[in-house]
Amino acid sequence: MSEPLLATRALTKRFGGLTANSAVSLDLRKGQVHALLGPNGAGKSTLINLLSGDLPVSSGRILYRDRDITRLGPHQRSRLGIGRSYQKTNIFGPFTAYENCRLAAQSRQPRPWRIFSDAQAVPAVRRAAEAALEAAGLAAVADQPAASLSHGAQRQLEIAMVLATAPEVLLLDEPLAGMGADEAHRMVELLQKLGPDHAMLLVEHDMDAVFAVADVITVMVNGQVLESGPPAQIRASPAVRQAYLGDDDGPPGAEGGAAARPAGSGGRSA
Amino acid sequence: MNRKRLTLALSLLLLAAVPLAGSAYYTELVTKVMILAIFAMSLDLLVGYTGLVSLGHAASYGIGAYTLALAAPRYDPASLWVTLAEAVLAAGLASLAVGFFVVRVKGVYFLMVTLAFAQMFHFLFHDTDLGRGSDGISISFRPDASVRGFTPFDLGNSVHAYYFVLVVLLLTYAFLRLLLRSPLGHALRGIKSNEHRMQSLGFPVLRYKLASFTIAGALGGLAGYLSAAQFGFVNPELFGWHQSGNVLLMLILGGLGSLTGGVAGAFVFVAMQELFQALTIHWQLPFGLAIILLVVFLPGGLASLPARLRPPRPEGPFHV
Ligand SMILES: Nc1ncnc2c1ncn2[C@@H]1O[C@H](COP(=O)(O)OP(=O)(O)O)[C@@H](O)[C@H]1O
Ligand SMILES: [Mg+2]
Numbered sequence: 001m002s003e004p005l006l007a008t009r010a011l012t013k014r015f016g017g018l019t020a021n022s023a024v025s026l027d028l029r030k031g032q033v034h035a036l037l038g039p040n041g042a043g044k045s046t047l048i049n050l051l052s053g054d055l056p057v058s059s060g061r062i063l064y065r066d067r068d069i070t071r072l073g074p075h076q077r078s079r080l081g082i083g084r085s086y087q088k089t090n091i092f093g094p095f096t097a098y099e100n101c102r103l104a105a106q107s108r109q110p111r112p113w114r115i116f117s118d119a120q121a122v123p124a125v126r127r128a129a130e131a132a133l134e135a136a137g138l139a140a141v142a143d144q145p146a147a148s149l150s151h152g153a154q155r156q157l158e159i160a161m162v163l164a165t166a167p168e169v170l171l172l173d174e175p176l177a178g179m180g181a182d183e184a185h186r187m188v189e190l191l192q193k194l195g196p197d198h199a200m201l202l203v204e205h206d207m208d209a210v211f212a213v214a215d216v217i218t219v220m221v222n223g224q225v226l227e228s229g230p231p232a233q234i235r236a237s238p239a240v241r242q243a244y245l246g247d248d249d250g251p252p253g254a255e256g257g258a259a260a261r262p263a264g265s266g267g268r269s270a
Numbered sequence: 271m272n273r274k275r276l277t278l279a280l281s282l283l284l285l286a287a288v289p290l291a292g293s294a295y296y297t298e299l300v301t302k303v304m305i306l307a308i309f310a311m312s313l314d315l316l317v318g319y320t321g322l323v324s325l326g327h328a329a330s331y332g333i334g335a336y337t338l339a340l341a342a343p344r345y346d347p348a349s350l351w352v353t354l355a356e357a358v359l360a361a362g363l364a365s366l367a368v369g370f371f372v373v374r375v376k377g378v379y380f381l382m383v384t385l386a387f388a389q390m391f392h393f394l395f396h397d398t399d400l401g402r403g404s405d406g407i408s409i410s411f412r413p414d415a416s417v418r419g420f421t422p423f424d425l426g427n428s429v430h431a432y433y434f435v436l437v438v439l440l441l442t443y444a445f446l447r448l449l450l451r452s453p454l455g456h457a458l459r460g461i462k463s464n465e466h467r468m469q470s471l472g473f474p475v476l477r478y479k480l481a482s483f484t485i486a487g488a489l490g491g492l493a494g495y496l497s498a499a500q501f502g503f504v505n506p507e508l509f510g511w512h513q514s515g516n517v518l519l520m521l522i523l524g525g526l527g528s529l530t531g532g533v534a535g536a537f538v539f540v541a542m543q544e545l546f547q548a549l550t551i552h553w554q555l556p557f558g559l560a561i562i563l564l565v566v567f568l569p570g571g572l573a574s575l576p577a578r579l580r581p582p583r584p585e586g587p588f589h590v
Contacts, residue, residue: 052470078472090470092463103460107472112453113481119453165471 002029004063005199006051006082006169011060013046013223020046022223023060028169028199033191035210036203037234038220044203045087047220048171051201052084053077064169078107083167087174087203089154093147097138097157100146101129104164128164136160137186152183159187163194170200176209188212211235219243273576278530285436289429298500301432303540304439305496310520310532311442312489317518318527319450320482321462322373325381326388328513329368330361330487332506334494336395337361339407339504347411350425354413354495361491362484364391369483373476388509396506406505413499425499435496439533442489446529449485458482523564525571534572538564 004027013021020043028034036044049055051062053074062070064080072080092100105128106112106119120126133139136156141149146157155178162170175191176184184206191213194200204210210217211231218228221243227234234240285304289297313327337357342348372383395401412425415434423430449455457478460468469475498504507513516539524535542560546553568574 054470074469075472075474078470084470090464090467092460092467094463095460099456103456103468104471106453106456109453112457115449115452115454117453118451119456120451122453161467161471 002031003066004029005065006201007063008047008051009061009063011047011050011062012058013043013050013055014058020223021050024220024223024225026218026225026228028201030168030199031196032215033195033200033202033213035214035217036201036220037210037217038226042220043223044220045173046223048084048173048201048203051077051171052082054084078165078167081166081168082171083162083165083169084171085158085162085173085175087177089151089158089178091146091154091157091161093145095146096143097133097146097149097153097160098129098142100157101132101160101164102126104161105129105132105166107165128166132160132164135163135190137183152179155179156183156187159190168198170194170198170202172200173203174205175202176204176206184209277576282440286433289432294428297428297432299540299544301428301435301500302497303536304435305493305500306517306520306540307533307536308435308439308442308496309490309493309517310524310536311446311529312486312493313517313521314526314529314532315446315449315458315489316482316486317521318531319455319462320458320479321465322479322483323381323518324384324483324486325511325514325518326368326384326386327486327490327517328509328511329384329388329391330365330490331494331497331513331517332388332391332395332504332509333361333364334358334491335498335504335508336401336407336494337491338413338495338498339409340401342409342411342413344410347414350413350415350499351417354492357491357495358488361494362488365487365490366480366484369480369487373479373483385511385514388511388514392506392509392511395509401504401506404506406503409498409502409504412502431500435500438492438496442492443529443533446489450529454478454481519561521571523561523571525573528571528573531571531573538572 006028007026009025011021011024012019024047026034036047038044046055050057053072053076057070060070061068064077064082069077069080092103095103102120102125105125106122108128109122109125130139130142133142136159138153138156138160141153146154149157155175159172159175162172176187179187188209191200191202191209195213195215202210202214214231216228217231217234219226219234219240226243227237227240285300288300309327309331312330313324316322316324316327334357337360338348338353341353341356368387372380372387375383396404401407415421415423415425423434425431425434457468457473460473461475461478465475494508497508520535520539521532522535523538524533525531542557543553546557546560550556570577
C-alpha cells in the first residue's frame with residue numbers, strides 16, 4: 001500500500017468542555033477515497049477544519065508526507081496541496097462563477113506581485129478556471145454572479161473552486177448536500193474520476209454515493225473513531241449499525257440512500 | 271460603458287479649463303480639491319477595494335507633508351522631485367511599519383487601532399521637538415522643479431501648480447486602475463468579499479492587506495506632500511482624526527470602490543463647505559445636515575447616480 005499523503009496522530013479538539021475530536025488517527029493515501037461517516041455533531045467538520053488549519057488543534061499531530069504541519073496556517077496548507085470545500089457554501093457572492101474559479105487558480109500563480117500585469121490575461125490561470133467550471137458542470141453559468149446561482153449550482157461552485165487550485169489532497173465536507181438529483185449524480189461521477197490521482201476525505205450523508213466511491217470508510221461517533229475499514233467490513237459491522245443507525249434496520253446502504261441516512265441528518269439539507 | 275467614458279472625458283476637459291477662467295481663488299481652491307481627491311482615492315484602495323476601514327489615514331497625509339517641511343533647507347528651495355520621492359517613501363515605510371500591526375485585527379478593532387496610531391503620530395509632532403510643536407513649520411520656499419538647470423514649471427505660479435496637481439491626479443488614477451487590474455487588485459477585492467475563503471484558497475491574506483495598507487499610505491503621503499507644497503505650511507492638525515474622518519466622508523459621499531467616486535466626493539465636500547461658509551457663520555450645521563441627507567438618500571454615493579438615473583436593467587454579470 002502507498003505511503004499516506006496526509007495522516008493524523010491522536011488528533012484531539014476541545015471546545016471548552018466539549019471534546020469534538022478525541023484521539024483521531026487516520027491515513028489518507030493517494031488513489032484512495034476515504035469516506036467519513038457519522039451522525040450530525042460527530043465531529044466530521046471539526047476534523048476537516050483541523051486538517052485544513054481553519055481551527056487550531058488541542059493536541060495531537062498532523063503529518064503531510066511525513067512532515068509535521070500541525071502549526072501551519074490554512075493558506076500554507078493550501079499551498080502544499082491540501083484543498084478543502086465547506087459544508088456551508090463559502091464563495092465570493094458578487095463575483096461571477098468564472099471569477100470565483102479564476103481567483104482560486106490565481107492562488108497558484110508563481111509571481112503574484114507584478115502589479116502592472118493583467119490578471120485576466122494569464123493563460124494557465126484561465127485554463128485552470130475553465131477546466132474546473134467544466135468539470136463541476138458550471139460552464140453554462142460561468143458569467144453569472146455567484147450569488148445569483150441556484151443553491152445546487154453554488155454547491156457545485158464550492159467544489160469547482162477547490163479543483164481550480166489543483167490540490168493533491170481533497171477534503172470535501174458534504175459535497176452533495178443541497179444538490180438536485182442530476183447535479184448529485186454528476187458530482188458522484190466527478191468524485192469517481194478524481195479518486196485515482198487524489199487523496200480524498202469525503203464527508204457525506206448520501207449512502208449510495210459513499211458506497212459508490214469509497215475505498216475506505218471511517219465511522220465517527222461523539223468525536224471518536226468507532227470503526228475504520230473497507231466498505232464491506234463497515235456494512236457488516238454490528239457496532240456501526242448499533243451506534244450509527246441507533247437501531248437494527250439493516251446495514252447502511254443496503255436499501256438505498258434514503259432509508260440508510262442517519263436519523264436527524266436532515267437528508268441533503270446543507 | 272460609453273456614457274461613462276464620455277462623462278470622464280467631459281469632466282477632464284472641465285478640470286483642464288478651470289485656470290482659463292482667470293480667477294486665482296478658484297484655481298487654488300480646485301487645486302486643493304484635487305489634492306483631497308488624490309487623498310480620497312488612496313483611501314479607496316484600502317476601504318473600497320480591500321474592505322479595511324481606516325480612521326487613521328491622515329497619518330500618511332501628515333507624514334508626507336512633514337517630510338517636505340523637515341527636508342527643505344531653510345534658505346533655499348528644496349528639489350521637488352527629491353522631496354516628493356522622500357515623502358512617498360517615508361509615508362510608505364511608516365504605513366508598512368504600522369500596517370505590520372494593524373492588519374492583524376479586524377472590523378471595529380481595525381478602526382480603533384488605526385485611529386490610535388494616527389493619534390500617536392499627532393502626539394509625536396505636537397508634543398516633541400521633532401515637528402517643532404503645535405505651531406507647525408512654515409516652508410519658506412516652494413519646491414523647485416528644476417532638473418539640471420532646466421525648470422519645466424514653477425510651483426509658485428498657481429496655474430503651473432494647478433496643472434502639476436492635475437497631472438499627479440491623473441497619474442494616481444492610472445496607477446490605481448492598473449493595480450486593480452492586476453492579480454494583486456483582484457486578490458484585494460477577493461479579501462474584501464470573503465477573507466476566510468481567500469485564506470483557504472492559499473492566499474497569504476495578511477501580506478496582501480499589508481501591501482494594500484502600504485500603497486494606500488504612500489499615496490496618502492503624496493497627497494500630504496502636495497498640500498504642504500501648496501500651502502507652504504504644516505502643523506500637527508494634519509494628523510488629526512477629523513482629517514481622517516473628512517476623507518472617509520468624501521469617499522462615502524462619492525461612493526466606495528470606484529476611484530472616481532472619491533474624486534467626486536472631494537468636490538462635493540469642498541463645494542458644500544464653501545457654499546455654507548458663504549451663507550452663515552454657523553455653516554457646520556447645514557453642512558452636517560446636507561451630508562446626512564446625501565448619505566441617507568444616496569447610499570451608494572455619487573458614483574451610483576448614473577445607474578439610478580438610467581431606467582432599471584436586469585443585473586448584468588459582475589466583471590472585475
Ligand atoms: N467552533 C465551534 N465552537 C464550539 N463548538 C463547536 C464548534 N464547531 C463545532 N462545535 C461542536 O463540536 C461538535 C462537532 O461538530 P461538527 O464537527 O460540526 O460535527 P459534524 O460535522 O460531524 O456534524 C458539535 O457538538 C458542535 O456543536
Ligand atoms: Mg458537518
